[in-house]
Amino acid sequence: DLHTKIVRNIDELKGLxxxxxxxxxxxxxKGFRSLDEKLSWILFIDGCSLLYFLAAVNADNPEDILNIKLDQLSLVTADVLLLENQLPYLVLKLLWENDNETELKESMENFVKFNHWGTAENETKSKDNTKNFLKCHNWATPDIKRIWGSVRSRIQGCFDQEEEQQHSVVISIPNSPTHLLDLQLKIILIESSSKTKGNKADNINQGHKSSEKNTRKNTRMMTYRNIQDLRKVGINLESSAAQGPIDIDFFEGWFAAKLILPEIVVDDTTASTFLNLIAYEMCPDFDTDYEISSFVSFMDSLIDHVEDVRILRSKGILLNCLGSDEEVAHLFNIISTDLMENIDTYPIVRDQIHEHYCNKYKTWIALGIHTYFDNPWTVIAFIAAFIALILTVVQTCFTIKQSK
Structure with missing residues (x-):
């Protein structure tokens, strides 16, 4: 009896x-003899309902199984991931039909992988309208099954190579998630975290800089206001092949530079998704580096006006399903208010942007190019004027030679 399983473990569940x-x-x-009895029935009913919903969403026709429309299905999936609606993983484990924990995790993974804030290009071309509809509301992540199946081997591999590789990165993830929202956040960050920590290690060891200097660099004030300011000094934007919130890079050139940003879809669920993950990061008993909060804050530092959103769209970084570009700019300005940002999330990128922005020679050259060669007509006019000047010099020299 499934309810009996909950009753037998009620003391452990209450501790959660x-x-x-x-x-x-x-x-x-009312209607119950004790708190334990009431709580056991609440967890039993909610747990069975959630497992049924997970199974339905993972099927080929969830809207038919649940007898709801696609737009309603999207709202329910978002509601299932709300922080206040989370059920302990232990409840789902006790209620799972055959005690096969691997199948339960796969069911949770399959649900979560359709609820990220972006979609890989090959996935958006899927003919499955239901899954395509769910995917387009969230952030794309790597192949979930591949990640989960290789986590243990990667952890062990990091330990085995610790003495051989100077910058080994240990990816830690619990064998079982705390709940669905915890699994969503872990999957979003797992690939990006290894890269970020590796960059931090390289940043610390490169040149053996003093801690005082590193502290001073990491606490610099941002001197730019938005994307338009960055473009004026020769910093161009490019879409990242990776699609995690921490997959932000910066590449320096002779005069220009590239800021690589992950792709993101913005729609009606984006604000609630971000705020939900941020709320989870701010829980006092949750050990976090505030990666989502830092990403939102970083994006807010880039987005200030409508033109900034337009540039992100033109570069294929942002897909606006919300409406006007003004709404997107307003969204990031609102949800980034009073965020707890971790300044160590993008230490190298922030320092490189600051150094390029403050380099007078590079910014002067970039400003000249941006002002006089930002469109083909000014380039054509410059070439025509240059050719005319050369022809004038040649004609003058020829005239002087003839007069002699």
């Missing part, structure tokens, strides 16, 4: 909830 939640639940025991 805050005391105020249990107190609020126990205020009204």
């Amino acid at each position: 909830f805050a005391e105020d939640v249990l107190t609020a639940t126990g205020k009204s025991l």
